[in-house]
Amino acid sequence: MDRRQRKTREAIFNAFSEMLSNKSYSRITVQEIIDKADVGRTTFYSHFPTKDDLLREMCSELFEHVFSDAPEAEQTHDFSMTSGSSKEIVTHILYHLKEHGRRMSILLTCESGELFQRYFKQYFNNLVMIHILNPGKHKTTVVPEDFLIAHISASFVNIVQWWLENNMEQSPELLAEYFEAVTGPIV
Amino acid sequence: MDRRQRKTREAIFNAFSEMLSNKSYSRITVQEIIDKADVGRTTFYSHFPTKDDLLREMCSELFEHVFSDAPEAEQTHDFSMTSGSSKEIVTHILYHLKEHGRRMSILLTCESGELFQRYFKQYFNNLVMIHILNPGKHKTTVVPEDFLIAHISASFVNIVQWWLENNMEQSPELLAEYFEAVTGPIV
DNA sequence: TTCTTAATCAAACACTTTGTTCTGTAAATA
DNA sequence: TATTTACAGAACAAAGTGTTTGATTAAGAA
Incomplete structure (x- = not known):
């Protein structure tokens, strides 16, 4: 990737995420973004066809960092999941979230953050299925499995939101x- | 309230909620709304200063119906809450939701429904505090009470969303x- | 270094959307 | 009936969108 492209991309990301902390997504205009990022109008549209694409790509990039080196099931010693190991994973992710706290905070608490939340749950769903839910263990439960997965993912997003609203005062371990x-x- | 006002208001509500099932909130223009509702431009703005106000008022009106005659704590025989009575309340609300299914479905699943969800949780928080959480009972729990309330409300919204995505096939009793x-x- | 490619910029463009202001008309209520 | 009050229609400025043009400038390869 061209050095100029990277530079422009980052400038737009920075300008955009900073603005999200002051203004709601829908009220931010392309004009304001390119003014703050100090790039040309043509340049912006060559990078991101729409404002939605900008948000989407910013989310993707962030998630890749947060969920990237989460411990894999293959790497753990025991294949049968204990509550301890799933707790480890949650703690691990929460630490990553804390690293990227500022931008996460902006995206998760800002008005019109529903797109972000959707992507977030999507990413987390995989982890829930693989690590937290023990496959086959819950076949006999009263609730359907897809409902259970959705419930746990939503609970995780919710706990993170609550955490951010409290300025991340609690430790990742306590949150876990x-x-x-x-x-x-339940599980 | 003037008969003409009511009529205009309803026409706008109907047009708007119908459009939300086809188009995302942000992409719906005032022009389209007044065309479909068949009211003048001036009329729209005299009723709703902005599009956000329209959504907000539509939510409020809907919630008042859904949460209106939920059984009050004062009307129940026992003041100490059992899990049975809170289950009753949940079932009751779910029945009301099913009545208003179409419009609820549109609002809860549409893109940019985050405002709606926020209002929904807000309304439900009160019920959680009064009916579901037994005050004083959870002082010794490991999790803070405000977190617990937020968690339960989010879980309820989540269950309703899951329900709507499954076309409300399950009965309110089963959902409860x-x-x-x-x-x-937990509680 | 030099060459070639590709990213950027500035300005202007047509177009849509927004929210306001005006005047005349029609319907509600007293 | 008389008098409010809501509505319609049209025109309006202001702001935002997304595209096009041609000229610069920087990056990466020869």
Whole structure:
């Protein structure tokens, strides 16, 4: 990728995420973004066809960092999941979230963050299926499995939102305990 | 309220909610709304200063119907909440939701429905505090109470969304059981 | 270094959307 | 009936969108 492209891309990302903390997504105009990022109008549209694409790509890039080196099931010693190891994974992700705290915070709490939340749940769904839910274990449960997955993902997004609203005062370990406290009895 | 006002208001509500099933909120223009509702431009703006106000007022009106005659704590015989009575309340609300299914479905699943979801949780938070959470009972729990309330509300919204995505095939009673299954062990 | 490619910029463009303001008309209520 | 009050229609400025043009300028390869 061309150095100029990277530079432009980053400038737009920075300008955009900064603006999201002050203004709602829908009220931010392309004009304002290119003014703050100091790039030409043509340049912006050559990078991102629409404003939605800009948000989408910014989310993707962020998630790749957050979920990238989450411990894989193959790498753990025991194949049968214990609550301890799924807690580890949650803690791990929460640490990554804290690293990218500012931008995450902006995206998760900003008005019109529903697109972001959708992507977030989507990414987390895989982890829930692989790591947290023990496949085959819950066949006999009263609730359908797809509902259970959706419930746990939504609970995770919710806990992160609550965390961000409290300025991330609690430690990732404590958060993971909260998460286990409300989802543990189910899985 | 003037008969003409009511008529105009309803016409706009109907046009708007119909359009939300086809188009995303952000892409719907005032021009399209007034064309479909067949009202003048001036009229629209005299009713709703912005498009956001339109959505907000439509939500409020809907919620008042859904949450209106939910059984009050004062009307129940026992003041100490049992899981049975909270289940009753949930079932009751779900029945109301099913009545208004079409419009609820549109609002909860449409893109840019985050405002709606926020209002929904807001309304439900009160019920959680009064009916579902037994005040004083959870002081010793490991999780903070405000987190618990947020978690339960989010779980309820989530269950309703899942329900709508499945075309409301399940009965309200079964849904209430699911809800109890995932939140019951906590409260 | 030099050459070639590709990204950027500035300006202007047609177009859509927004929200306001005007005046005349029709319907509600007292 | 008389008097409010809501509505319609049209025109309006202001702002935003997405595209086109041609000229610069920087990057990467020879």
